[in-house]
Amino acid sequence: MGESSHKKNKPVIGITIGDVNGIGPEVIIKSLEDNRILKQFTPVIYGSGKVITFYRKNLNKESFSYQQISSIEKVIHKKVNVLNVWDEAVEISPGQANETGGKYAVLSLQRAVDDLKNGKIDAMTTAPLSKELVQSDEFKFPGHTEYLTQEAGEKESLMFLVHEGLRVGVVTGHIPLKEVSSHVTKEKIVTKLQKMLKSLQKDFGIKKPRIAVLGMNPHAGENGLLGDEEEKVILPAINEVKSGHHIVAGPFPSDGFFGMGTYKQYDGVLAMYHDQGLIPFKTLAFEEGINYTAGLPFVRTSPDHGTAFSIAGKNEADETSFRNALYLANDIIRQRNENQYESPEEK
Numbered sequence: 001m002g003e004s005s006h007k008k009n010k011p012v013i014g015i016t017i018g019d020v021n022g023i024g025p026e027v028i029i030k031s032l033e034d035n036r037i038l039k040q041f042t043p044v045i046y047g048s049g050k051v052i053t054f055y056r057k058n059l060n061k062e063s064f065s066y067q068q069i070s071s072i073e074k075v076i077h078k079k080v081n082v083l084n085v086w087d088e089a090v091e092i093s094p095g096q097a098n099e100t101g102g103k104y105a106v107l108s109l110q111r112a113v114d115d116l117k118n119g120k121i122d123a124m125t126t127a128p129l130s131k132e133l134v135q136s137d138e139f140k141f142p143g144h145t146e147y148l149t150q151e152a153g154e155k156e157s158l159m160f161l162v163h164e165g166l167r168v169g170v171v172t173g174h175i176p177l178k179e180v181s182s183h184v185t186k187e188k189i190v191t192k193l194q195k196m197l198k199s200l201q202k203d204f205g206i207k208k209p210r211i212a213v214l215g216m217n218p219h220a221g222e223n224g225l226l227g228d229e230e231e232k233v234i235l236p237a238i239n240e241v242k243s244g245h246h247i248v249a250g251p252f253p254s255d256g257f258f259g260m261g262t263y264k265q266y267d268g269v270l271a272m273y274h275d276q277g278l279i280p281f282k283t284l285a286f287e288e289g290i291n292y293t294a295g296l297p298f299v300r301t302s303p304d305h306g307t308a309f310s311i312a313g314k315n316e317a318d319e320t321s322f323r324n325a326l327y328l329a330n331d332i333i334r335q336r337n338e339n340q341y342e343s344p345e346e347k
Contacts, residue, residue: 014121024127027127032064048087068082070084112126156195167268184233193238194241214253
């Protein structure tokens with residue numbers, strides 16, 4: 001990965017536009033309209049000035065200003081930049097799920113990832129896209145996480161949902177529930193735990209993280225009565241990681257763990273599958289939570305919500321989660337830079 005060319009300026013954070021018919025453009029504009037954010041970093045929206053102009057008018061945000069650029073090399077610091085990934089006019093239909101939204105979401109993502117991999121931007125925050133509408137012969141990924149993992153040249157990454165002290169990762173992500181059991185292996189759990197530990201140290205500055213691991217079955221298997229994955233797979237994985245002098249506890253029954261507030265005692269929580277981790281997380285932090293892809297050489301964050309076609313174009317979308325995602329990306333950049341300064345051998 002190339003070195004960033006922006007060391008003398010604030011970090012440059014690329015922003016993918018997401019589905020142009022969803023709430024992505026709206027939450028982007030609302031997040032960036034307060035120019036105090038420019039004191040923290042330089043935002044670059046990968047999309048089209050025509051799309052941003054459409055939504056600026058649609059949202060009655062005429063005071064929102066930005067500079068259009070044709071390449072990242074022409075970035076203007078202390079300004080909101082819109083990098084024109086395409087020049088043609090796009091038919092925008094807020095709230096409509098169609099192929100147009102999927103096509104341009106992928107174009108935006110691919111261009112931003114290319115600049116991210118080449119060190120031309122310091123981090124990336126992605127607006128929501130439709131997992132169904134982006135599918136094509138050229139793009140066959142169930143979501144951002146899987147695509148970014150491949151582009152980073154990694155076999156695994158960690159979907160890490162973050163809100164203040166609550167951080168929830170998952171062993172399995174976007175796969176059908178009926179396939180979860182076959183994908184939950186000791187080796188995979190160990191890998192996810194190691195990525196969580198490293199991220200908590202490197203990205204969040206927690207020197208000795210405490211991690212809780214959830215069981216997979218009701219009541220964490222009830223000593224084998226309701227399933228044996230806890231005894232045969234999960235506990236051996238926990239013990240292997242603990243042997244490296246790390247603080248890892250579990251497996252915990254997920255309902256009581258969240259219901260009794262036990263999660264407050266830990267820096268990170270590893271769930272076995274998508275909904276086991278995301279339902280309690282979104283219940284506790286839906287409009288403020290952040291999705292962070294941990295375990296990659298570059299930084300990527302996103303809001304913890306989807307395209308929300310039902311409210312797109314109605315000026316009803318809450319931008320808090322997206323704004324938080326931008327600030328977390330900036331915080332992680334700073335934390336990683338501090339770690340590199342303190343430990344040059346880790347570069």
